[in-house]
Amino acid sequence: MTNTQSYPDTHHDVSSNTILGFWIYLMTDCVMFATFFAAYAVLHNNTFGGPSAKELFDLRFALGESLVLLASSFSCGVAMLYAPRQQTGKVLGWFAITFILGALFFWMGLYDFSRLIAGGNTWQSNGFLSSYFTLIGVHGLHILVGLMMMIVFIVQLIQRGLTGRVLRRLTCLRIYWHFLYLIWIFTFAIVYLIGAR
Amino acid sequence: MIAFIEYSDIFGKLDLNAFKHDAIEASVGISIILISIALVFFLTYKKLWVWLWRDWLTSLDHKKIGVMYLIVSAAMLFKGFVDAAMMRAQQAFSVGDSFGYLGAPHFQQIFTAHGTTMIFFVAMGMVFGLINILLPLQIGARDVAFPFLNNLSFWFFAVGAALLIVSLMIGNYAGTGWVSYPPLSGIKYSPGVGVDYWLWGIQIAGVGTLLSGVNFLVTIFKMRCPGMTLMKMPLFVWSVLNSLVLIVFAFPILTATLAMLSLDRMMGMHFFTSDFGGYPMMYVNLIWAWGHPEVYILVLPAFGIFSEVVATFSGKKLFGYTSMVWAMVAITFLSFIVWLHHFFTMGAGPKVNAFFGIMTMIIAVPTGVKVFNWLFTMFKGRVQFKTPMLWFLGFVIIFTIGGMDGVLMAIAPVDFQVHNSLFLVAHFHSMVIGGVLFGILAGFTYWFPKIFGFKLNEKYGGYAAFCWIFGFLFAFIPLYILGLMGATRRLNHYEAATGWQPLFIVAAIGVCIIAVGVFFQIVQLIVSIKEKDQNMDTTGDPWNGRTLEWSTTSPAPFYNFATIPEVSERDPFWTMKHHKQEAKYVEIHMPKNSPHGVFIGALSFTFSFGLIWNMWWLAIVSLIGMIVCLMIRLFDRDTEYAISPQEVEKFELANKHLN
Amino acid sequence: MSHDPLMDPPQPVEYGNFKSYAIGFVASIALTLAMYYLAIEPMLEGLAYDLAIAALSIAQAFVQLILFLNLTREAKPRWNLTIFLFMIMVVVIIVFGSVWIMNNLNYNLMPE
Numbered sequence: 001m002t003n004t005q006s007y008p009d010t011h012h013d014v015s016s017n018t019i020l021g022f023w024i025y026l027m028t029d030c031v032m033f034a035t036f037f038a039a040y041a042v043l044h045n046n047t048f049g050g051p052s053a054k055e056l057f058d059l060r061f062a063l064g065e066s067l068v069l070l071a072s073s074f075s076c077g078v079a080m081l082y083a084p085r086q087q088t089g090k091v092l093g094w095f096a097i098t099f100i101l102g103a104l105f106f107w108m109g110l111y112d113f114s115r116l117i118a119g120g121n122t123w124q125s126n127g128f129l130s131s132y133f134t135l136i137g138v139h140g141l142h143i144l145v146g147l148m149m150m151i152v153f154i155v156q157l158i159q160r161g162l163t164g165r166v167l168r169r170l171t172c173l174r175i176y177w178h179f180l181y182l183i184w185i186f187t188f189a190i191v192y193l194i195g196a197r
Numbered sequence: 198m199i200a201f202i203e204y205s206d207i208f209g210k211l212d213l214n215a216f217k218h219d220a221i222e223a224s225v226g227i228s229i230i231l232i233s234i235a236l237v238f239f240l241t242y243k244k245l246w247v248w249l250w251r252d253w254l255t256s257l258d259h260k261k262i263g264v265m266y267l268i269v270s271a272a273m274l275f276k277g278f279v280d281a282a283m284m285r286a287q288q289a290f291s292v293g294d295s296f297g298y299l300g301a302p303h304f305q306q307i308f309t310a311h312g313t314t315m316i317f318f319v320a321m322g323m324v325f326g327l328i329n330i331l332l333p334l335q336i337g338a339r340d341v342a343f344p345f346l347n348n349l350s351f352w353f354f355a356v357g358a359a360l361l362i363v364s365l366m367i368g369n370y371a372g373t374g375w376v377s378y379p380p381l382s383g384i385k386y387s388p389g390v391g392v393d394y395w396l397w398g399i400q401i402a403g404v405g406t407l408l409s410g411v412n413f414l415v416t417i418f419k420m421r422c423p424g425m426t427l428m429k430m431p432l433f434v435w436s437v438l439n440s441l442v443l444i445v446f447a448f449p450i451l452t453a454t455l456a457m458l459s460l461d462r463m464m465g466m467h468f469f470t471s472d473f474g475g476y477p478m479m480y481v482n483l484i485w486a487w488g489h490p491e492v493y494i495l496v497l498p499a500f501g502i503f504s505e506v507v508a509t510f511s512g513k514k515l516f517g518y519t520s521m522v523w524a525m526v527a528i529t530f531l532s533f534i535v536w537l538h539h540f541f542t543m544g545a546g547p548k549v550n551a552f553f554g555i556m557t558m559i560i561a562v563p564t565g566v567k568v569f570n571w572l573f574t575m576f577k578g579r580v581q582f583k584t585p586m587l588w589f590l591g592f593v594i595i596f597t598i599g600g601m602d603g604v605l606m607a608i609a610p611v612d613f614q615v616h617n618s619l620f621l622v623a624h625f626h627s628m629v630i631g632g633v634l635f636g637i638l639a640g641f642t643y644w645f646p647k648i649f650g651f652k653l654n655e656k657y658g659g660y661a662a663f664c665w666i667f668g669f670l671f672a673f674i675p676l677y678i679l680g681l682m683g684a685t686r687r688l689n690h691y692e693a694a695t696g697w698q699p700l701f702i703v704a705a706i707g708v709c710i711i712a713v714g715v716f717f718q719i720v721q722l723i724v725s726i727k728e729k730d731q732n733m734d735t736t737g738d739p740w741n742g743r744t745l746e747w748s749t750t751s752p753a754p755f756y757n758f759a760t761i762p763e764v765s766e767r768d769p770f771w772t773m774k775h776h777k778q779e780a781k782y783v784e785i786h787m788p789k790n791s792p793h794g795v796f797i798g799a800l801s802f803t804f805s806f807g808l809i810w811n812m813w814w815l816a817i818v819s820l821i822g823m824i825v826c827l828m829i830r831l832f833d834r835d836t837e838y839a840i841s842p843q844e845v846e847k848f849e850l851a852n853k854h855l856n
Numbered sequence: 857m858s859h860d861p862l863m864d865p866p867q868p869v870e871y872g873n874f875k876s877y878a879i880g881f882v883a884s885i886a887l888t889l890a891m892y893y894l895a896i897e898p899m900l901e902g903l904a905y906d907l908a909i910a911a912l913s914i915a916q917a918f919v920q921l922i923l924f925l926n927l928t929r930e931a932k933p934r935w936n937l938t939i940f941l942f943m944i945m946v947v948v949i950i951v952f953g954s955v956w957i958m959n960n961l962n963y964n965l966m967p968e
Contacts, residue, residue, distance in 0.1 A: 035453035046474030127474030130466035189913035546963030
């Protein structure tokens with residue numbers, strides 16, 4: 001029985017408070033990424049005589065990364081479609097796919113970095129590479145944190161089932177994961193496709 | 198394997214040299230240590246540790262957190278003020294053959310620490326302290342949206358301050374000015390730990406600020422009591438809302454820019470280096486893209502406070518509520534498109550300089566509207582010149598002067614003459630002291646009875662206000678003149694032929710007058726505490742206020758409202774006073790205390806310290822520790838407790854709540 | 857008495873449905889491949905190329921926002937859209953403002 005006097009108590013509207021708060025945090029993250037993008041935009045030609053983006057980037061590999069992350073984002077969304085219907089098995093299954101694809105994306109990013117480093121092109125080489133490694137690196141760190149939280153929340157899901165709290169946290173994770181792909185669209189476009197021309 | 202872990206790796210760059218300081222630095226460090234020891238002894242002797250831990254440090258009560266912000270900020274105000282006094286003393290006597298008593302490196306650290314302290318750890322801290330205490334009360338809520346995050350944000354703030362204080366004793370601070378432009382702040386020209394202390398101090402505090410920004414925004418959006426639509430909110434809440442929007446969109450720029458500078462310094466990157474394709478001017482651009490919104494973050498809540506104070510002490514509702522709201526919204530929008538005025542002289546062409554110059558002039562208009570509205574509120578009101586109103590009068594004089602010379606400097610050719618001169622320094626001190634600080638002090642005096650249960654002594658409050666106002670004028674009008682005469686900022690010595698010394702001496706006298714003002718503020722506190730029984734606020738409404746915070750007892754109960762108020766108009770308490778609401782007692786859920794904010798905060802300190810001194814093991818262990826604490830918190834199911842309606846009724850009757 | 861939105865019962869979060877996800881997924885793949893194809897084929901050059909890539913990425917962003925993130929005009933909580941738009945404004949100001957300013961710093965340099 002809801003007593004209108006106790007509404008809005010901290011107890012009740014918590015779900016949408018948390019999700020709104022998380023959304024606002026994601027907006028701040030977008031501004032932070034924008035700053036790194038701005039730095040990249042300004043520095044992308046500062047190669048200090050070294051090889052340019054065109055010479056260094058493997059567009060086909062970047063396309064592969066994009067499609068992998070897109071698939072991961074899709075599977076995350078599907079996982080959460082089953083969540084409010086309490087179909088725990090399906091949720092776990094789709095999250096497993098999400099995690100594997102996300103981990104693959106992360107590994108591909110590391111591979112790309114190691115390829116550049118092996119060729120003598122590191123973040124210490126010039127302004128262009130500093131901003132490149134940082135932009136991609138910050139995105140990669142976000143992916144890593146997302147993967148970590150995925151494990152934590154899946155553990156909580158297994159422990160407690162699809163409670164309100166678990167549902168809320170997984171929703172935040174889903175939005176986060178979608179956003180990381182959104183940022184990647186612009187990374188792919190600006191850094192690889194435009195920058196490498 | 199063991200050979201890898203050499204003895205030197207445990208301590209990184211930290212060695213005994215870090216503790217070598219000159220006489221002045223050493224005496225400051227020793228004083229801090231002695232005061233800390235005295236505090237520890239006092240707490241032990243009075244057996245207050247458990248109380249401190251349980252009732253304050255681990256509390257998730259927004260009112261307690263707010264008081265802690267105020268205490269830390271007050272301590273940092275003292276530190277920043279001492280920095281200012283030291284600079285004035287140096288500049289009054291360092292002429293011609295005399296080089297004063299401060300060496301150049303020390304002087305550089307002082308002006309850097311002064312700016313950083315005052316902006317980040319005094320102004321931000323005091324504003325957040327007041328917001329913490331008042332925001333839920335003014336909107337009829339029991340707490341902020343995310344109480345644990347609130348506690349965590351406070352500890353990040355405290356850790357930032359702690360890093361600055363520790364830099365006085367171990368190592369040294371940055372000598373680059375409070376915005377630390379590269380290449381000077383890069384690793385090549387500042388190879389020591391100073392800039393790293395600066396970086397991590399404000400990076401950590403900045404994360405706290407950002408989290409609070411999100412927290413309070415959700416609070417305002419979602420937790421207003423029934424009936425309180427946006428256009429019925431108190432103006433202080435409106436000003437906070439606008440400030441939070443600025444925080445949420447400007448602080449990430451700071452986070453990213455500081456990160457880039459850190460990467461340059463720690464990982465040899467080339468964002469802002471003067472070679473290898475770095476672009477130092479980009480730092481200037483990015484840091485001010487944050488820096489300009491930052492000053493509006495500070496001043497908007499001060500405007501909000503004045504709106505409350507002027508309305509209450511004029512016994513009238515505020516003039517022009519709607520235009521006040523739109524003025525603040527306009528200021529919020531405009532503050533994102535003026536930032537280049539901080540570097541007109543960096544070499545952009547006329548189109549760019551003109552655009553930003555015009556925008557800067559435009560932003561003064563809504564501010565002017567606000568000043569007139571406050572004055573119109575006083576007109577035909579029954580004005581009582583209590584201490585908060587004295588601070589307001591000081592604000593009108595000083596802030597208006599500062600605002601006008603700001604518009605003058607918005608004209609780029611004028612700015613070319615006075616950029617980085619003492620004219621500029623006088624301008625921004627007029628805004629920050631006349632605007633932000635006076636607003637905070639007005640708010641502190643106004644809301645003191647609500648926070649602590651008794652009023653502050655009026656007589657000493659008046660003395661303090663007069664000393665601050667006249668002291669400020671004595672300290673900064675000479676600086677306006679000096680700036681026009683060609684004196685640049687941050688000088689630790691100048692030639693006698695300039696003829697500047699007499700003005701610097703007047704400025705030093707001004708600081709002494711301000712010091713007397715600070716003295717009166719301390720006296721005011723002591724006297725007020727001694728006389729508190731005579732000045733008890735028994736009604737909860739000592740000033741005949743208009744807004745909801747005055748409907749609770751003083752201090753407010755830990756759950757704020759036994760019954761969430763239902764409002765139907767602006768200045769809701771003004772109506773409620775005359776039509777009492779029925780008390781309906783319900784079950785109340787409150788958050789439990791948590792130690793994890795303290796632990797994560799402490800670990801962020803050791804994390805930063807480890808990075809600063811290249812003690813990598815310490816940084817890694819601290820990072821893992823923070824993650825572990827976060828996990829513990831995430832797995833904790835037992836974070837709230839309930840108070841039954843009967844218990845609420847008992848609390849209410851015990852406090853003799855007039856309902 | 858006018859409708860007070862604060863008295864509404866708590867709204868469930870928009871989860872979307874499988875159709876929106878499937879369409880979004882296919883559309884995103886198509887747009888990504890289109891961008892890539894434009895990049896490797898020498899069809900467009902210079903500004904036209906940049907604008908085409910920008911348009912395709914913004915289109916994909918819309919697909920993601922509407923079909924994956926369900927950010928529409930009716931989305932609840934209503935603040936989501938407002939804050940998102942404000943963020944876009946700030947991002948545009950910072951990125952394009954910074955690029956404009958930093959390029960303009962060459963104004964006073966001698967010609968090559």
